[in-house]
Amino acid sequence: MCLAIPGKVLTVDRTAEPAMGDVSFGGVSKKICLEWLPDVQVGDYVIVHVGFAISKLDEQEALETLKLFEEISGALDELGEEGNDAEIPRTKKDHPRDEERGTTGGA
Amino acid sequence: MTEDADLAGGFACPLPLTDHKTVLLAHGGGGRLTQQLIQSMFLTQFDNELLAPLHDGAVVTLGGARIAFTTDSYVISPVFFPGGDIGTLAVNGTVNDLAMCGARPLYLSCAFIIEEGLPMEDLWQIVLSMKKAASEAGVMLVTGDTKVVDKGKGDRIFITTSGIGLVPPGVQLDPRNARAGDKIIVNGPIAVHGIAIMSVREGLGFETRIGSDTAPLHELAATILRSGDNVHVLRDPTRGGLASALNEIAGSSHVGIMLSESAIPLTDEVRGACEILGLDPLYVANEGKVLAFVPPSSAGEVLRAMRAHPLGKQAAIIGEVVADHPGVVVMKTGIGGMRVVDMLSGEQLPRIC
């Protein structure tokens, strides 16, 4: 259910029904349906599953995640061997905005 | 079980036990099912010393000369694809099988089975491609056959080529010769041909053209044999991909193989195509590729010589033969874990999961 990979949008045709575009995956391009991403532009990266783009890749989030690897590795280096008791930096995902507590969620 | 009283000797062999009542497409895929078909249906009836290595060709001795002899059928669809056509494959493929035996390819035969209704222009294109390929490979077409079958009974055209070549003295290439410590070298990026074909197949089209890597490998093979001291195995991985060829050799030689994923050459486009379709490039077909199993002392020299040849510019050592886990191919993945590179089961199909 999950084979979806990132590709770069090369063209967007909103006159087509449904909206289509050329998306490149490492240099090989395919016609992909862009109907569900009304704001996507040429140059954006999208996640594609069975010929449909299902989300636009948030570069900011992607960079945050990658920066996180470095922050964490930095902290790990400082700790040396005593990982268990020391203060491990919390990830950005602990920010209340990103964490959904049961009481605030709806059914 | 059939009983045919007309058979010489008056007794008929029962059909070997198989899981399938009819032959499936997967039996032609180059993987486990193909192996099973060959072992149970063909080898049981034709077992002999010359066939036993199950190499790309057989080497027979005639009047003191060692002659390599091979045959191959080409049934590819579509008949025309980026980078070549069925005719190009028919010549290069057989030239390469001879080269894998260490032979200098000399003479080819060619049998055509043509479906009624094939446009004459298409046949002409195919013949011209064959002529071009034969001339590049320095081989002569010396005999042939032509049949035409009813419309609907043959997928446009099937071509079978057989070939003979001369094996120089001292060259002993055999899939049973791989030894622990051998380095495994490939001459360039893999999975190109299979993706080129898929890119024009109905329903899986890409806008970008990836051309087949079909090419005659006999000169590269000769370069490898000249520069290496005692090369053990040469094999061109075709259907079933790199994985199938490596598994076959590991099995024949009773050795293990350890690959390094990050060392295997792959172009960005082929990688992108494999990612979209969910295909593992290790199982995708190749054409102009050769695997060389070389003793560690000469690996460096062979690599240098290959890289100096036009068909080997991106040659790389992708792994080595080990004494552990005989018959099994293992790969160290890009992130450092280990996984088994198993024999293909049936056809590798694009997936959504």
Add this chain to the structure above:
Amino acid sequence: MRFIDEYRDREAAERFAGLIKGITTRPWTIMEICGGQTHTIVKYGIESFLPSGVSLVHGPGCPVCVTPLEIIDQAIAIASLPGVIFTSFGDMLRVPGSAKDLLTVKAEGGNVRMVYSPLDAVTIARENPGRKVVFFGVGFETTAPANAMAVWQAKKLGLDNFFLLCSHVLVPPAIDTLLSSPVNRVQGFLAAGHVCTVMGFEEYIPLAERYRVPIVVTGFEPVDLLQGIYMTIRQLEEDRAVVENQYARSVRREGNIPARKLLRDVFAVCDRKWRGIGVIAKSGYELREEYAAYDAGKAFDVAHITAAESPLCIAGEILRGLKKPHDCSAFGRGCNPEHPLGAPMVSSEGSCAAYYHYGRLLTTPAEATS
């Protein structure tokens, strides 16, 4: 390739492995419900990066594996009819029904075609007005909108020869069923990143609360999996149970709104039978009344087809994470990818097939069940 290679980075993987070891003080059992994640975990040997107390179990996340046997038999019956062009994703072609699979139907002369996208099936219907074109609509919520679009397109184009054989399943009801079982051992979940890309993650909040289980929406590359596992273990060690989003580069809380709207327009939620588990209430999609003309289950006389499972296959226990493939007496013996006895051996994402291809020769049964 951008946005892929960074998440297959060896150093990042090793750092997360170190981090996980650093915070883990007790054994934990974590489940993922996604064939794609199972595939990555086994293919990259993710478990070898984890401390021995952390156990990864694979849930019913392979839509191929959970498609009931009778639906496969129905597909085969339809594909065998003259005048039918049967189209499907590659995954389903090799799944054995009671007697044969779709590839065998093709071998016997049936018009069975593989497509990459459901829209390709609609194109085939347009180009073959004299034939009935049936598309095998399998999948979780990631694929459902694409299949919905195919039906919606067919209606818009006024096609009378396009049909959908629908076998869609939904993840949250499956998690509910697993967690409410008295034999459940799962303590944390990795939610499927692409299912959540479409649906968002709101539906998981009440599950985390009701069962006090951390749920982390996770991507598919090895580093994503390790980060998702790290976030899950951290919650478990800190006795928290909330929904977190590791795959924030693709997943938003509300998911993809136009895709979700299309799903509501074309499909209605219904009860569905999951192979190896049984009927789970409100766990599937069926076509709405206004699209009934496109329903292959109604257009073809197949509703009467029933099927019986192999008694040797323990798929049910495997799909619920109660057993691992090595625990099955038939694994690698009577049951292998060439001759599968049940669903998890058929699809390359099924647990049994994944272990068979990537891991069987590296893992001993003792290690596998630890």
